[in-house]
Amino acid sequence: MNTATQLVPGATVPEGQTPPMVAADHAQLLASADPVLAANKRLCYDMYRIVLQGGHAERAHEFIAEGYIQHNPNVVSGREALETFIRGSRPAREVRPTIELPLVSIVAERDMVTMAFVRTETGEDGETYHTSWFDLFRIEDGRIAEHWDPAIKSAAMLRTDPNTQRLD
Amino acid sequence: MAEAETLQQRNARIVLDMWQGVIREGSREAVLRYIHPDYVQHAVNLPSGREQLLHLTDLIRNPPEGFVPPATKHLVRTVAQDDTVVVIWQQDQPDPARPGETYPGHAFDMYRLEDGLIVEHWDDTRKWVRSWAEEQPGERP
Numbered sequence: 131m132n133t134a135t136q137l138v139p140g141a142t143v144p145e146g147q148t149p150p151m152v153a154a155d156h157a158q159l160l161a162s163a164d165p166v167l168a169a170n171k172r173l174c175y176d177m178y179r180i181v182l183q184g185g186h187a188e189r190a191h192e193f194i195a196e197g198y199i200q201h202n203p204n205v206v207s208g209r210e211a212l213e214t215f216i217r218g219s220r221p222a223r224e225v226r227p228t229i230e231l232p233l234v235s236i237v238a239e240r241d242m243v244t245m246a247f248v249r250t251e252t253g254e255d256g257e258t259y260h261t262s263w264f265d266l267f268r269i270e271d272g273r274i275a276e277h278w279d280p281a282i283k284s285a286a287m288l289r290t291d292p293n294t295q296r297l298d
Numbered sequence: 299m300a301e302a303e304t305l306q307q308r309n310a311r312i313v314l315d316m317w318q319g320v321i322r323e324g325s326r327e328a329v330l331r332y333i334h335p336d337y338v339q340h341a342v343n344l345p346s347g348r349e350q351l352l353h354l355t356d357l358i359r360n361p362p363e364g365f366v367p368p369a370t371k372h373l374v375r376t377v378a379q380d381d382t383v384v385v386i387w388q389q390d391q392p393d394p395a396r397p398g399e400t401y402p403g404h405a406f407d408m409y410r411l412e413d414g415l416i417v418e419h420w421d422d423t424r425k426w427v428r429s430w431a432e433e434q435p436g437e438r439p
Contacts, residue, residue, distance in 0.1 A: 203403060234420070235408065237379045239306055244377045244384040246408055246420060253425045261342050262420040264406035266377065266386050278374070278404045280422040282391050
């Protein structure tokens with residue numbers, strides 16, 4: 131059985147370069163035969179859509195446990211610290227029905243959910259290129275209780291709006 | 299008797315065995331055993347193609363001067379579903395505020411498998427000035 135999520139080009143690139151690929155169908159990414167895994171994926175998807183993309187810090191409590199453990203080196207643990215980070219880095223926007231950032235995959239197993247995104251970076255030569263960004267979430271009692279990502283220490287990250295990572 | 303391995307356990311085992319053989323040991327045999335001939339690469343410092351990983355193992359065994367080797371990563375956990383395995387690692391990063399010191403960060407690799415072979419790869423690495431494809435193995439001392 132081929133369960134691969136169909137990937138489609140997420141942006142146009144100069145001839146000869148490989149375009150960044152994004153998931154064509156978010157409903158397919160969210161589906162799971164296991165109702166717990168499907169609910170965990172939906173929880174993380176909606177948190178990303180409403181809190182991180184939409185900038186709605188006041189709704190973080192719907193998705194994130196108060197004692198949230200944060201492994202990102204720029205933000206301390208706790209839901210309150212996350213709310214402060216959201217308010218300090220992006221405006222609240224209209225909540226959209228889907229994640230509009232370049233989502234590649236959602237993978238769930240046991241109490242864990244990972245999400246992968248295309249990430250645009252600038253090289254030392256000044257040229258932009260595309261790499262990948264990941265988030266790992268642990269879910270406990272219907273809330274996100276722990277988070278890991280590949281962020282490196284950077285003061286700029288505390289002011290960075292992820293909506294700058296939209297393609298095209 | 300151990301319980302039968304699930305698809306997720308099997309795929310995670312293949313990925314971690316590949317990592318040990320290809321990245322830690324620089325084994326060409328491990329590339330041929332675990333990597334699909336039509337390997338698609340989304341990581342930015344190597345083009346697609348299994349032959350590129352064979353080239354990387356040559357560099358790992360005989361590093362040229364100035365070669366940036368694959369980062370040393372310590373397994374945190376795997377998350378597997380259907381044909382996909384995500385690996386989360388602990389990786390020490392240079393501390394921008396304390397020159398010469400490091401702090402524990404995290405790194406991710408994602409693999410898609412087909413017929414028991416790894417056919418596609420993504421990771422979070424940044425682009426270096428020289429890609430691995432441009433490097434040639436060093437002289438044996």
